[in-house]
Amino acid sequence: MASSMILLTDDLLLDYARCHRRAYLHREGDRHHRAPEKDFVLKLRREHQQQIQRVLAGQTVVTPQYAPQDWPAGAAATETLMAAGVEQIHRGILRWTAPLEAFPQWTGLELVGRPTLLVKQPGVSRFGDWCYQPVNIKLGKRPKSEYKLVAMFQGLILTQVQATPPPDPQLILREGSSHRVDSGYWLGKMVAAVTDCVAALRGPEPPEVFISRQRCSLCPWYDHCHGVAVAIQHLSLVPGVTPGRYASLQGAGVTSLAQLAVLQPEQVEPEIEPAIAHHLQRQAQAIFENRPLPLGRMHPSRPSLAPIELYFDLEAEPDQDVDFLFGVFCVNHAKQTETFHGFFAEHPRDEPLIWQQFLALLHRYPTAPIFHFSPYEVETVKRLSQRYRMSQYSMRSLLPRFIDVHAWLMQVAVLPVENYSLKSVAKWLGFAWRDQGLSGDQTVCLYNQWLDTADQEAMAMIRRYNEDDCRATHLLRMWLHQWSQGEPGNFSKYP
Ligand code: SF4
The missing domain is CATH 3.30.420.10 (Ribonuclease H-like superfamily/Ribonuclease H)
Structure with missing residues (x-):
């Protein structure tokens, strides 16, 4: 069972937004089941650092000094720079441990955010006639929803730290484009995500496994999760079973490979189109019987071998x-x-x-x-x-x-x-x-x-x-x- 005291960093929230189970395993999983980071992930990390250096080249930034992972010291050093009115703070730490009246379900959390930059803006805060805005430099080309959740999370901590809400957070993306995060729209989504994340992290078991090639391929828990999925013949191992279709199948009482292999399309209508349901059934049948099955017509235009x-x-x-x-x-x-x-x-x-x-x-x-x-x-x-x-x-x-x-x-x-x-x-x-x-x-x-x-x-x-x-x-x-x-x-x- 996860302990009730939880350190919730923006990185952990980002993991949760990408895969609920991953966030849980990062905190509670057996380290022996975690593989080293893949070369490609390390390459992306290097590129991200290079991107930050490019964006910051020629700008004046001040970096607070603190030992790695020493969040209290990092937060204290950052607040000293904020109080001094430094124009741009790079790698600052935002930290909040006191209860938040509006969110009693978050009691017992230590919140830590690490925006790429804290940029001084006009306004009034507990530091004086200025306040700070979180700015994140991201490797992605699009302003993904998980980036926005994380930016809002940092903004919420910053609201507590400087005793006033910051201007809308900003994202600077791969090709240099800038994107403003609409706080009015994203605040509620961020609060819901944090609340769900905390509940999941406090749960007795990791969230259910769901193997998705795109999402899981670079994950350090892949071998472990895949082993779990194989052991229980999880339906996410059937090609074509997306999270949405999985929920529909569950709703119709189809929870095993054997049941999916004899699925009748009307069992899952209208949530899943009949043609797709039929295809899922054939796919499950092929796996269940461990043999290839014909589909449609044989291809008429590729009959023979060329010399x-x-x-x-x-x-x-x-x-x-x-x-x-x-x-x-x-x-x-x-x-x-x-x-x-x-x-x-x-x-x-x-x-x-x-x-x-x-x-x-x-x-x-x-x-x-x-x-x-x-x-x-x-x-x-x-x-x-x-x-x-x-x-x-x-x-x-x-x-x-x-x-x-x-x-x-x-x-x-x-x-x-x-x-x-x-x-x-x-x-x-x-x-x-x-x-x-x-x-x-x-x-x-x-x-x-x-x-x-x-x-x-x-x-x-x-x-x-x-x-x-x-x-x-x-x-x-x-x-x-x-x-x-x-x-x-x-x-x-x-x-
Ligand atoms: S392998 Fe997939 S299911 Fe498992 S933690 Fe990673 S992303 Fe989540």
Whole structure:
């Protein structure tokens, strides 16, 4: 059971806004179940610090001195600077421990906020003829709701500290845009979020697990939570079960995989559309019976193997707006040969060079279909064709050659998998990446490592990862070929 005294920091509230369970585990979870932060998370943190330095360059800011995590000392040092009327305070600490009359349910809380800046503004406060406004510099491109909740939370503590409400908090976002948080609108939402958060943190058990690929993939508790979800066959492991649909299923008494596998759409109408309910049922059935199931019509336009086929995957570093590796796995069915071509940009300025090398390879096999997984590859080809002024005529002849294997799969089969990422699907087919545990996010970190240190092993790992993605796409394509002909076969080709 969580203790009744709670230190509620703005970081913990941010975690709660993203995942209720994560906030609880951060406070109460077994540290042995927590994995080290992923390289990609560390990279984002570094970028955030660089962004703050860029925004503050040339400005005068004063930073209070205090030992790490010593909130009382940090708050005292910050209030000294506020009383002195310092124009901008960087990394100040806002702290409040006294009861708040308006929120008796918060009794026993220590509230701590750490805005990037406290900026002096006109007004009257207990410090004099001035007050302070919280300003947060955020790495995100959009003014996300969790940023606003946190800014309001800091504003509430600041109201107590300076004995007057601050002006609306401000957010400075990734591309330098500035956003004002509407206190009138967000105050009630923040109070509700804090109240719910405190109740959850004081609860005897962590909030229910819910695995969401997007939200959980970078979380240090993922392995632990995933293990819990697998052990109880949680419905969030069924692709297509979103939090909203999960609530609807629960409301209809569908709480287990076995029940979902025999779902009748009318059980969950009108909350879930019949077509979606039917799909969820098929998906659960595939997992429950551990076998692929047909879906819709077999794909009529992809019947046979071409003499030569190309499998394409690319790696990109979005922050530098560069596509740094074009990988093409060339399979010659007639000659029974397989060759991988990896066009690697040793520096971001080499992107036009590898783009031309990539196009030259495609032109060498002018009739070969180009298989890829997900729309991203074709979108990138279209974007680069504009960036490097490829003719409309060339594009018109090139684009029809691309075949999205993921889209093909989604039209014809449901698989006993937790999600339809290439990793998950190819693993089900028996494929294993040579560098196990490496992810696309990490290749971005490896590329930055390569740029910083020319580490040959980093480049080799990126190449291997990309080649394995191409090979996995090939394996899936071959499975789909047989599946479309009613012969799923055994594809444990890459043990
Ligand atoms: S893995 Fe997912 S469910 Fe678990 S704490 Fe992290 S975000 Fe929440």
